[in-house]
Amino acid sequence: MKAITLLGSTGSIGTQTLDIAAQYPDQFRIVGMAAGRNIELLSQQIRQFHPEIVAIADPNQLPDLKAAIADLDPQPHLLAGEAGVVEVAAYGDAESVVTGIVGCAGLLPTIAAIKAGKDIALANKETLIAGGPVVLPLVEKHGVKLLPADSEHSAIFQCLQGVPEGGLRRIILTASGGAFRDWPVEKLPEVTVADALKHPNWSMGRKITVDSATLMNKGLEVIEAHYLFGMDYDHIDIVIHPQSIIHSLIELQDTSVLAQLGWPDMRLPLLYALSWPERVATDWEQLDLVKSGDLTFQEPNHQKYPCMQLAYDVGRMGGSMPAVMNAANEQAVALFLEEKISFLDIPKVIETACDRFRPQNTLQPSLEDILAADQWARQEILSISQRQTPTVTASPQLSAI
Numbered sequence: 001m002k003a004i005t006l007l008g009s010t011g012s013i014g015t016q017t018l019d020i021a022a023q024y025p026d027q028f029r030i031v032g033m034a035a036g037r038n039i040e041l042l043s044q045q046i047r048q049f050h051p052e053i054v055a056i057a058d059p060n061q062l063p064d065l066k067a068a069i070a071d072l073d074p075q076p077h078l079l080a081g082e083a084g085v086v087e088v089a090a091y092g093d094a095e096s097v098v099t100g101i102v103g104c105a106g107l108l109p110t111i112a113a114i115k116a117g118k119d120i121a122l123a124n125k126e127t128l129i130a131g132g133p134v135v136l137p138l139v140e141k142h143g144v145k146l147l148p149a150d151s152e153h154s155a156i157f158q159c160l161q162g163v164p165e166g167g168l169r170r171i172i173l174t175a176s177g178g179a180f181r182d183w184p185v186e187k188l189p190e191v192t193v194a195d196a197l198k199h200p201n202w203s204m205g206r207k208i209t210v211d212s213a214t215l216m217n218k219g220l221e222v223i224e225a226h227y228l229f230g231m232d233y234d235h236i237d238i239v240i241h242p243q244s245i246i247h248s249l250i251e252l253q254d255t256s257v258l259a260q261l262g263w264p265d266m267r268l269p270l271l272y273a274l275s276w277p278e279r280v281a282t283d284w285e286q287l288d289l290v291k292s293g294d295l296t297f298q299e300p301n302h303q304k305y306p307c308m309q310l311a312y313d314v315g316r317m318g319g320s321m322p323a324v325m326n327a328a329n330e331q332a333v334a335l336f337l338e339e340k341i342s343f344l345d346i347p348k349v350i351e352t353a354c355d356r357f358r359p360q361n362t363l364q365p366s367l368e369d370i371l372a373a374d375q376w377a378r379q380e381i382l383s384i385s386q387r388q389t390p391t392v393t394a395s396p397q398l399s400a401i
Contacts, residue, residue, distance in 0.1 A: 002274065003093050005032035005118070007085065007109050008100030010041045012205050013123040013149070016266050017098050018045060020274065023282075028274065031094040034085040034101070034109070037061060043068035046076060053077045053091050055084035057105070085109050090116035096274060098149065099124040102207055103330050104323075104374050107131045111367070114138045121273035123149040125220045130323035130374060132227040134367045146228070147273040152221050153228055154269030155247035155260035160229070161277075163252065170251040171225050174241035175300065176201045178212035181242060185304050191343035193336065201244040201264045210333045214346055215300065219311020220329075223322050226315060233315050238308060240298040245287070262287055306347040314354060319363040320373040321354065327377035328353040332385075341385050353380045 004021065008014045014035070021028040030049040035042045036057045046054060046069055056065050059080040066078060079087055082105075089097055089109035097113040098121040099106050106124035111131070113120060115138065122128070127135055139146050148154045152173050160168065179198045180188065196213045197206060204212070211217035215238075222236050247269075249259040262268050263285060271280055302309055307329070314325045328350040335341045341349065357376065362369045 001027060001029050003029050003031045003095050004274065005034075005088060005091060005094040005097045005113070006030060006100065007034045007089060007097060007106065008036070008102065008123075009033040009045055010035040010038040011100050011102060012208075013098065013100030013266065013270070015041075017100065017270050017274075018049065020267055020271050021049065024280065027280065032088045032091045034088045036101075039064050039068055047072065051076050053079070053088050055079040055081075055088040057081065057085060059084075082108065086112045089113040090118070094118055096121055098270070098274070099127060102205060104130050104327055107135075107370075111135065111138060114142055114144055117142055117144060119145040119147065121147055121149040121270065122153075123270070123273075125150070125217075125224050126326050128227040129220050129223045130326045131367070131370055132223075132322070133319070133365055134370060136227060145276075147276055148228060149270050149273035150221075151264075151266060151269045152248040153224060154272055156225065156229060156250055158260045158272065159248075159250045159258040163250070167252050168229070168231070168250055169235065169253045169255075171229060171231050171236045172249040172251065172257075173218060173221055173225065173236065173238050174244070174246050174248050175215060175218045175238055176212060176244050177240045177242055177298070177300075178215060178217075179209070180213055180304065181240065183304075185301070188304070188344055189342070193339060196336070196343060200242070206337060207330070207333050210336060210346075211329070213343075214307045215305035216307035216311065216329050216346075216350075218300075219308045219315075220326065222311055223315040233312055238300055240300055241295070242298070243292065243295055245292050245295055263292075307350070310347060310351055310354070317358070317361060319361045320365045320369055321357065321361050323365070323370045323373045324357045324361075324377040325350060325354055327374040328381050331378045331381035335381070335385055345385070349381050349384045352384050353377050356380060 006014055006017055021030055030051050032053045033051045034055040054076045062080040086109050090112040096119045099110050100123045104126045110127045148157050179196050196210050199209045218238050225236050244264040246259045246261050249257055251257050314321045332346045332349050336346055
């Protein structure tokens with residue numbers, strides 16, 4: 001039985017990981033949990049899975065959590081705040097830590113888990129996007145495994161099994177196209193928050209659903225693929241695949257193309273990250289190619305998805321720039337969800353922040369550099385949005401890279 005700690009237990013990744021643990025209680029045991037602010041759901045999870053240690057991100061809610069499980073015996077060790085989440089990540093005999101915390105908040109707990117010798121089931125993109133220059137050396141130093149738990153990178157990882165070193169030529173990431181895949185560009189000024197949250201294929205959290213609508217999620221995945229698989233940016237492509245049946249592909253040196261297919265279901269990549277190199281038999285619905293129908297592909301519309309090219313440009317710059325872009329995106333999406341900026345302002349304010357940071361980019365950043373860049377970007381986005389100055393549509397500095 002594998003002992004697992006789950007960071008972000010009440011989110012989409014967390015609840016699906018717990019579905020797996022509940023379905024295979026003889027294979028997976030939940031040792032620790034960390035969650036955001038959903039006391040009701042977290043207390044239910046504690047009652048069902050009996051973790052030894054639990055942290056809640058908001059310290060103000062710790063008394064409510066204690067009250068919600070006051071009748072439990074034995075009681076889990078309860079912690080709160082960022083320090084509490086970090087302690088949970090490094091705790092005890094957990095062999096694998098699932099990093100389902102959204103955003104850069106997942107970086108420090110993931111580093112703590114790596115330093116404690118835990119394998120990482122990586123569902124938090126920002127761990128590598130913002131922290132890649134720091135995280136990868138730590139993974140090597142501590143001899144842990146970093147296994148992708150999101151659908152696209154899991155697909156690439158699965159296709160690479162058995163491929164000899166040097167056999168990979170190109171990575172092809174598939175994208176659903178998000179909520180506005182079928183919208184004309186001219187209609188995008190009318191976008192509302194409710195519109196952006198209507199993902200056609202997947203059920204995900206609010207932030208990542210907006211990222212899918214801007215295609216920033218795919219741009220972030222390009223940077224993550226660069227770090228995970230060692231590919232340069234000229235050999236990582238994006239294609240729109242509306243059906244989300246092919247989760248990504250690889251091209252080998254002899255031009256053979258391998259793909260991983262399946263119904264849109266996050267449990268599959270999560271299960272593989274937890275069970276690798278084994279394959280666990282499931283009773284889940286098998287893929288029926290006749291039922292799935294036509295599989296189609298489109299070239300991404302760069303005018304509709306400016307965030308995609310921005311991510312390529314920033315990835316090529318390297319250093320602290322991806323951390324800046326990532327944090328700027330988190331802050332911009334939060335402002336959009338609060339209806340303080342428009343949908344089309346998201347790429348504009350991100351690009352403006354990246355332009356302003358470029359002269360101070362650190363090419364070999366420390367963890368402190370990355371965290372400082374993250375905080376700088378968040379403040380810069382707030383400042384830009386308050387001045388209402390984001391009017392650029394394409395940065396000549398960035399697009400020239």
